[in-house]
Amino acid sequence: MSEFQRQHPVAAVSRALDLIRGNFITILVFLFVGAQSETFPFLWWIGGGFAFLLILGVANWWRFLFKVEDDMLHIKSGIFVRKNLYLTKDRIQVIDITSGIIQRMFGLVRLDIQTAGSSSRQAAIDAITRDRAIEINRILRRGTQKSDTPEDEITELAQEPDEILNRFKLPHKELLIAASTSGSFGIALSIIATIFSQVEPLISESEMFEYLFNMLPSQTDTMMIISIILIFIVFAWLISFFSTLFTYGNFSLEVKENEIVVSRGIFEKKRITVPYNRIQAIHVTEGIIRQPLGYASIHLESAGYGDGKGTGSIVLFPLIRRSEILHLLNDLLPDYQKEHEGIRPPKRALRRYLFRSAFFITAATALLYWGMNFNLWIWIFPVLSVYWGWLKYQDAAAAAGDDILVLRSRRLSKSTAYIKKKRIQDATLIQSPFQRMRNLCSIQMYVASGDHGKSFRVKDLEYNDGLKLLNDVRKNGIEFSELVDEQVVNKKVPLPGWG
Amino acid sequence: MQEPQFHKLTPRAIRVWQWGNFIGNLFFFAIPAAYAAVFGLDGFHFWMVVITASIIFILWQLSIFLTPYLSWKNWRYAIDEKEIDLKRGILFKTRTLIPLSRVQHVDTRQGPLLRWYNLSSVTISTAATTHEIPALDSVLANRVRRQISTYARLAEEDV
Numbered sequence: 115m116s117e118f119q120r121q122h123p124v125a126a127v128s129r130a131l132d133l134i135r136g137n138f139i140t141i142l143v144f145l146f147v148g149a150q151s152e153t154f155p156f157l158w159w160i161g162g163g164f165a166f167l168l169i170l171g172v173a174n175w176w177r178f179l180f181k182v183e184d185d186m187l188h189i190k191s192g193i194f195v196r197k198n199l200y201l202t203k204d205r206i207q208v209i210d211i212t213s214g215i216i217q218r219m220f221g222l223v224r225l226d227i228q229t230a231g232s233s234s235r236q237a238a239i240d241a242i243t244r245d246r247a248i249e250i251n252r253i254l255r256r257g258t259q260k261s262d263t264p265e266d267e268i269t270e271l272a273q274e275p276d277e278i279l280n281r282f283k284l285p286h287k288e289l290l291i292a293a294s295t296s297g298s299f300g301i302a303l304s305i306i307a308t309i310f311s312q313v314e315p316l317i318s319e320s321e322m323f324e325y326l327f328n329m330l331p332s333q334t335d336t337m338m339i340i341s342i343i344l345i346f347i348v349f350a351w352l353i354s355f356f357s358t359l360f361t362y363g364n365f366s367l368e369v370k371e372n373e374i375v376v377s378r379g380i381f382e383k384k385r386i387t388v389p390y391n392r393i394q395a396i397h398v399t400e401g402i403i404r405q406p407l408g409y410a411s412i413h414l415e416s417a418g419y420g421d422g423k424g425t426g427s428i429v430l431f432p433l434i435r436r437s438e439i440l441h442l443l444n445d446l447l448p449d450y451q452k453e454h455e456g457i458r459p460p461k462r463a464l465r466r467y468l469f470r471s472a473f474f475i476t477a478a479t480a481l482l483y484w485g486m487n488f489n490l491w492i493w494i495f496p497v498l499s500v501y502w503g504w505l506k507y508q509d510a511a512a513a514a515g516d517d518i519l520v521l522r523s524r525r526l527s528k529s530t531a532y533i534k535k536k537r538i539q540d541a542t543l544i545q546s547p548f549q550r551m552r553n554l555c556s557i558q559m560y561v562a563s564g565d566h567g568k569s570f571r572v573k574d575l576e577y578n579d580g581l582k583l584l585n586d587v588r589k590n591g592i593e594f595s596e597l598v599d600e601q602v603v604n605k606k607v608p609l610p611g612w613g
Numbered sequence: 614m615q616e617p618q619f620h621k622l623t624p625r626a627i628r629v630w631q632w633g634n635f636i637g638n639l640f641f642f643a644i645p646a647a648y649a650a651v652f653g654l655d656g657f658h659f660w661m662v663v664i665t666a667s668i669i670f671i672l673w674q675l676s677i678f679l680t681p682y683l684s685w686k687n688w689r690y691a692i693d694e695k696e697i698d699l700k701r702g703i704l705f706k707t708r709t710l711i712p713l714s715r716v717q718h719v720d721t722r723q724g725p726l727l728r729w730y731n732l733s734s735v736t737i738s739t740a741a742t743t744h745e746i747p748a749l750d751s752v753l754a755n756r757v758r759r760q761i762s763t764y765a766r767l768a769e770e771d772v
Contacts, residue, residue, distance in 0.1 A: 417740055539741040541710040550706065560741040567741020587710055588696055 118179040118190070124220050125178070125241035130164075130171035131216065180239055182253055187227060189237060201237055203254045205229045207392045208418035208428070211247050211385040218383070223247045227254070228418025251387065255373065277370065280445055284365035284432060292411075292433035294351075295403040296358040362432045369446060374414075376430065386428055388416055394561040395568070396430070396447065397531040398439060398610070405528060408436045410612075412443075415563040426564035436612045450532055454513035454520055456609035463554055463574035464507050471503030472496055512557065512572045512579070513609045514586040519559065520609050521570045530610050531570045537561050541587040543580050555580035559587075619689040619700070625730045626688075626748035630681035632726055638676050641669045690746050692757065694764050697737060699744060714768035715739045719761045721754045737761065 134141065141163075170193075179190040189199040210226035217223055225239045225247045239247075284292070363380035377385040395415040404410060412431040434442060440452060459467075476496040482488045509524040519538070522530045539560045549555055557580050558571040575583075645666040652658040680703060689700040697711040717740055721733040733754035735746040749757060 536712075536714070538712065539715045539739040540712075540744070543708045544702075545706040547704050560739070562740035567739075569741075584708065584710055587712070 118181045121175060121178060121180075121239055122220065122222050122241040122243065123175060124216065124222055126168070126171040126175040128171075128214070128216050128224075128240050129174050130167040133167050133170065182250055185254065187237070187250070187254060189239075199237055201227055201229060201254075206254060207388075208416050209251050209254065209387040210418075211244075211251070211387075212379075213244075213383045215381055217241055225250065228416075255387070255389070278368045279371065280369040282367040282369075282431070282442065284362065288409075288433045289359065289362060289365070291404075291407065291409060292362060293355045293358040295401065295407070295409070296354045358432075362429075365432060367431060367446075374430070374446065376428065378429075378432075388414065388428065390447075392416055392418075393447075394426070394537050394563055395531055395533045395570070396443070396450070397529050397570070398612075399527050399529050400436070401527040404433070409433050410436055410439060412439065415561055415568055417562040418564070426562070426568070439612050440610075450534075451515040451518050452532070452610065454515050454609045456511040456513035456520065456522070456607045457575065457579045458511045458607050459507065459554070459572075459574045460576050462552055464504075466548070466552075466554070466574050467507040467510075468500055468503040471506060472499040475499040510572050510574070511607050511609055512575060512583055514583055519583070519586070521557075521559065521572050522609060523570070523572050529570075533559060533561055533570065535587055538587055539567060541584055543584050545577070549574065549577075553577045557583055618693075619691045619698070622685055622688050622690075622746070622748050623732065623750050623753075624685065625732060625750075627681045627685050629726050629730050629732060629748055630684060631677050634673075634676040634681065638673045641673065642666065644669065688747070692760060692764070695768065697744075697761065699746070709744060711737060711739060711744060712768070713761070713764045716761060716765040719758045719765070721751075721758050723751070735761075 173193050174191075177191065177193050177196075181188050185203045187199075187201040189197075189201075191197050191199070206227055206229055208226075208228040210228065211223050212226065213223040220241070221244065222241045223244050225242060227237045229237070242250075360380045360382075362378050364383070365378040366376075368375040368377070372391070373387055373389045375385065375387050377383065393414055394417055396412065397415070398410050398412050400410040411429065411433055414428045414430040416426045416428055418426055430446075431442065443450065443452060476499070479492050479496050482492060483490075505528075506524045509522055509528050511520075511522045513520040514535075517535050519533045519535060520530065521533070522528070539562055541560075542558045543555050544558065545555045553576070554574045555577045556571060556573040557575060558569050560567045560569045645662045648665065649658070649662045652661075654662065683703045684701075687701055687703055687706070689698075691698040695713055697713065697716075699707075699709045699711075701707055717738050719738070720736050722736060723733045727733060727748065730748075731751050732748045733751045734748060735754050735757050737744045737746075746754075746757070
């Protein structure tokens, strides 16, 4: 492995396809504009474009070299500007093995090696054989703790961490529930809306609307709008259903000596390796649809980039019964202290929660109702928003253990975060003028995650409790002079409270 | 054990902010100017321009003669072997703790205004966030930077 190697030639094709995917909109616009002019040598342009991309792909493949030596991955890349990338194994956060459809046709995989920081996006080998990927993975992962043991012992140790200690699968029933209650629903809806807004001028001219109009039972405009919205929702739901099904099908979670391996995907298979000592935080999310059903999903924050959007969130378990979360986490992360006595915001914070949630919605509703003569039914939204505020108040809580913080809060879904104190990048206490009047404060903890980090926040805690939490994060535990020692009567709550 | 030693910024910071706001906030007068250019200055529009311009004028004056003082008054920083502690904010009071073991890099920066007053700002980056101590005497800023990087090296741990 100490010689420089090229990737499998398929990398050239997949590279070209990546370029097409990256510039999809540009190409589409180009084609549309082109198709309208008469003199445009259409086929020539398309053929030429593809040939150009293919040449680019081949050149990239030719100039891309990698080797592994001394527990370090060295990648040389770039057609004209040569780039040398050195990755040492101590800095690796996450190793990611993906196989897309093209790679799978040739029995190949894509290997992503993520370090903290955004430059890691270039540390990817597009197409190598599965065996080689696993070999590189093993070389880079072995003996992280004991690097100075003799050679023969290392080979012994190298086998041991690969042993799977425990394996969790996602049952089919849970997969189906996960797919049908998936949060990507909203995203799918917005995609459809965008497409529709583009296509709408075309079909409104056609007989399509007339046809729909005749099909529908009641021929009023309102009925029409409602049924169109319903059709949209069904479509969006179908899209999110199948995308979740394909993403999380074949899900399995393997626990090894010092790392967790998540593998998932039906068409595009993904295999993510996270060493235990690189986990920045764990958070459990109970979505608004999933919570009443008693289900939640578990995420993990890593300092690698995770998904393409630059956040470091990795789905650790897509759907799990609330009552089983603690069992799973106990198996997975025994060193995380899980049950605590949490502090809740005091009663006088409730009105702030209600006001924050309801104010804008009520104002907008009033405007619509009196200004634009909307139906009386829209007053249901302010009522819901008050309920929402009350839920947020109920769910806000924080607790500090020996080496861990637990922060629970709700935006739309309820999220419970476990953060090791030594993983906190910065801890902030904020007081607005109104909070100062009522002696309240908000706290916010940042952990490293992807490019920008991720923050967890609990609003309107007692000022003294906020200071205590901040003081807990301090290593030398200096007492703040503002800290009141008297025992304020607090509302306590057992965390995490998943029953 | 007791509260860490808090320091204030140099009073010269006020001058820097005053000049900075004096120049920087002039930009906002472009809003009534653009409005006047689009709608003209007849009747109703004239009053719109006058009102927005005077609101902006008042805020501009406040940003020169009031907020720099308050901001300076509220800024405190403390650095010890384990943590950096920053307190700031006029209306929204913020207190931030940065464990030194989490500091990725520290640098000092100096724009033209800061250079004129012989000041520098110290920027502290962690893997997630970036914080700034805005105006310190250049010599002091360098000392603070060295101090932070020394402490950070002592407190070194993996990400």
